[in-house]
Amino acid sequence: MRKQPLFKRLAALAAPLAVAAVLSTPAAVSAKDYNMEHFWSAQPQGTAWVSGSGECWQSLHGPGDLEPCVAAAPPVPKEFTVRLNFEFDKYRIENVVNDSELARLDDYIAQVKQTPVRERISLTGHTDAKGSDAYNYQLGLRRAQAVQDYMISRGIPAQDIVSVESRGKSDMLPGVDIYSVEQRRVKINAEY
Structure with a gap:
């Protein structure tokens, strides 16, 4: 059996001793520095609330018969595809050839504006398979930005649109010809 050098044996002993020294040293801040009696108190006393992580807290000195607080439901994602x-090589709203889809977008905007809950909206532009990847990425992005501008002009707060991106010609609709005009779309995802 080979013997370890002295410095390695001392180093192996030093780590547990350092931990013990730290644990035995009094804390720099003691409990008396804080008024622990009111540490989790709320005003007015007895108030219950839900924390940012969804936990329910209740005032330390309030009545014990409060209604249990109910955590808000997690955001429900929904999807609306326009x-x-x-028109070929176009990306402005005035170049949309199917007015019925534009009317659907207007109905969606009206619904969003009528709900009291603010939505977090993401827009993703898509293209058909014609053209290069780089060109289609930029074209999809311009189309998504055109929908963003349109939605803002119709009253959707700009800060509610949290993401505007392009998938270009990736993520084709299954069962649809890759060169079809149906592939040219903007997908809207929203969370409450």
Whole structure:
């Protein structure tokens, strides 16, 4: 059996001793520095509330018969896809060839504006398979930005649109010809 050098044996002993020294040293801040009696108190006393992590807290000195607080439901994602078919090589809203889809977008905007809950909206532009990846990425992004501008002009707060991106010609609709105008769409995802 080979003997370890002295410095390695001392180093192996030093780590547990250092931990013990730290644990035995009095804390720099003692409990008397805080009024622990009111540490979790709320005003007015007896108030219950839900923390940011969804935990229910109740005042330390209030009545014990409060209604249990109910955590807010987690955001419910919903998806609304607009298949705005654009003229060839166009990305402006006025170049949309199917007015019925634009009317659907207007109905969606009206519904969003009528609900008291603010939505976090994400927009993703798609294209058909014609053209290069780089070109289609930029075209999909321009289409998504056009929908963003349109929604803001119709009263959706700009800060509610949290993401505007492009998938270009990736993520094709299954069962649809990759060169079809149906592939040219903007997908809207929203969370409450």
